Amino acid sequence: MTAMGSLILRTATRLLLPLLLLFSLFVLLRGHDEPGGGFIAGLVGATGFALYLFAFDAERTRSLMGVDPRLLLGLGLFAATVSGLPGTLLGHAFYTSLWWTPTLPLLGEVKLSTPLLFDIGVYLVVLGSVMTIVLALAGAEEKAEETTWNR
């Protein structure tokens, strides 16, 4: 993998990755009214990290992410499941959506809701799943390379 990491790609990645991650958050949050949503946003985020993986290596990508993608996966499933509970607690059916639109300073009116929490769950699951697979594959690749070197 190291062979792929040219200087240009590395430099560009350093600039592109934050933009891609910001964009994925943007796509996630606008998703309810404009094209977007948790699924696409998760894929965008994963693409960003995959780019970083190509520019550097699996180990550095992992440390950049800070959390194990498997944990993201689990957290996402948890968030998506839990988002159905508030409705149940208020006596409605499971996954009845609840909305809360407080007015915050600077931001103005904000739409907060259980579907938003659900969508964040979807986002984390997609991001976590793709990164789990990609990092595992890349990691296995690098280990295979190491063993060939050592031989």
Add this chain to the structure above:
Amino acid sequence: MLLAVLSGFILCALAPWLTRSLGDRAGWLLAILPAGLFAYFLGWIPEVIETGAVTLQYPWIPGLDINLSFLVDGLSLLFALLISGIGTFIIIYAGGYLHGDPYLPRFYAIMFAFTAAMLGVVLSDNLLTLFVFWELTSITSYLLIGYHHEDKEARWCALQGLFVTVAGGLALLAGLLMLAVAAGGEYTLSGILASDGLQEYPFYTAMVLAILAGTFTKSAQVPFHFWLPNAMAAPTPVSAFLHSATMVKAGVYLMARLNPALGGTELWFYMLGIFGAVTMFTGSFMALRSTGIKAMLAYSTIMALGTLTMLIGIGTEAAIVAAMAFLLAHALYKAALFMLAGVLDHETGTKDITRMGGLRRAMPITFVTACVAALSLAGLPPLFGFIAKELMFEATLHGGALTTFTTVLALLSAIMIMAVAAIFALRPFIGARTETPKSPHEGPLSMLIGPVVLAALSLVFGVAAFIPEAALLQAAVTAVHGRPVDFHLYLWHGVNVPLLLSAIAIVIGLLAFRFWDAVLAGFRRMPFIDRLGPERGYERLMDGLVWLAEWQTRVLQNGYMSNYIITLVLTTVALTGWTLFVHTGTAIPLGDINVRIYEWFTVGLILAGALFATITGSRLTAVAALGMAGFGVALVFVEFSAPDLGTTQIMVETLTVILLVLVLYRLPAFVNFSSPGTRLRDALIAASFGGLMTLLILVVHDINVAEPISDQLVQWSYPEGHGRNIVNVILVDFRALDTLGEIFVVGLAAIGVYAMIQLRAEDRRQ
């Protein structure tokens, strides 16, 4: 009542923690719950005697009209008292028997769940809740029988019991549903018992056979009896509980419960009468052949279950009275005997009765208790078992068409059981002291209190038979027979035929005991008995199942990706194509197809990509070409104003290319192994699939199965879902549960891929 039934499940959750914190005294303290339940059920007696039956309802799933309803009458109360009463002693006993066992907390947890499930079976009024509790007893008993889970044999036995009872359970479910339909959609037992005309139901035979398949497997009737002796793999407290008051009695309970509704027909009479009598005989015969102390008792349980089934089948007033008396007598002595067998096993270190002898001095209390309980098993006065046995003879002597058959088998069984009882009570204790693996001494209080109290009750109920009669048996007989029966239990019935039969049984039985070694040797010369038997059939069936599974795995899961794809594609083409042909005929609507110039361009892009991918000689080119086709599809989505789909498609294509590039390096060289013939075949299959999809798209516009829901979703999107992106509103709000399922699949797939990669990596390292 709700709390009474469910308290076992609550304690099941707390038991592991309680057992750890209470230490040695855990058994005594945990027994407070079943003891409390026993007292609670005792409190119901006056009301049941007065009103006959009480039903209680608690809403459970009100939307589906499913209630947790309970039916308390003589029969369910008799069972509930046996379960909670004997359960109390079993819990105490287990504290002594499994003292210091690291899995004791787990044992108590399963035990309480099992007890609660059993109470649920006998107290449920709703057929569906009854069935749920019924299956819960199968599952929890599986865990109890397989308690020594490191032992392969124990696991095998537990699994056998589970398979047999759960297979029967499936039949039972069908039978119960038919029963509900026959009763006009009535799902409560109380309602079914009150409705008449069930015997005229057109599928009466099928219904009865299905229900009996459930009860016969559960109650270990021939030819399903083989799982019960194997269930001895369980620790003794479990065996004592399963055999005396619970599990196997569930089948008897259901037959007794449904007797007023289903009984009175020839089918019922002959099925129960014949199978019951044969089971009774088989059980006592196998008991006499056994030398293992628990095996003996297990087979004698089969005898008892057969007797009960037979008596319910005969169905006369006398037979029902006999059945209820026998049920009570058997529960009392069998629990006591099993617990004593556990004491002997625990203190001597062997289960083989031929290796025990002269223990009366070392274990005097055990000896006396064993004698009392065995007298009840043998049916000797003045024990309660004697009354039950006399009533049984009385019933078989008036057994209608089966009189001779049942009476002869009953007499033979009585002879053999007499011998078995004598062997159990005397053989380990009298004669010369033999060497045993452990030096024997009297068992601890926790292990003796149960047998002593239960054996004493056998004696008290025998001498003062009016106590159980007035308190319970009258009400129970009324419930089973459907109307009140006037009867009184006495120890002394005068000199009559049953007494004569008893006398014959005692004399020949004692002779068999005297010459038991010779009898055993005789049985050993007949090894063909072992080779017969339905257990072989069970083994064959299981082997066949495994063979079938292996065969279909070899055929379907053969590891060749191309075969998987061919199977999937051809199945889809055949099934979908068939449906398409049947529904639309051969007419292909070509209508007016307007294609714009840029659409031609997109189509050309996709086609070129796909074509190039199939003919290229380089893997990397193939990946890139497929990517081109994918991006073309994304363009189509965008052209038809589905930006969400388009973006998703682009992201997926990108990631697919990334993943492929990551694995490309690992793949072997890209060589073409396939012959031109194979390639032609693949091309044909691919073309058929592509053609089918094209046809589908063409006709799908003309087929309108139902009014499309999409217009409504568009309308609701903003007012109901607070969002203008309909796709997203559907995903996260309208159909959130579907999406939840999907993301779970995504997550599981990721974990699966991860596990496979890691496993391979580990294999490499080794």
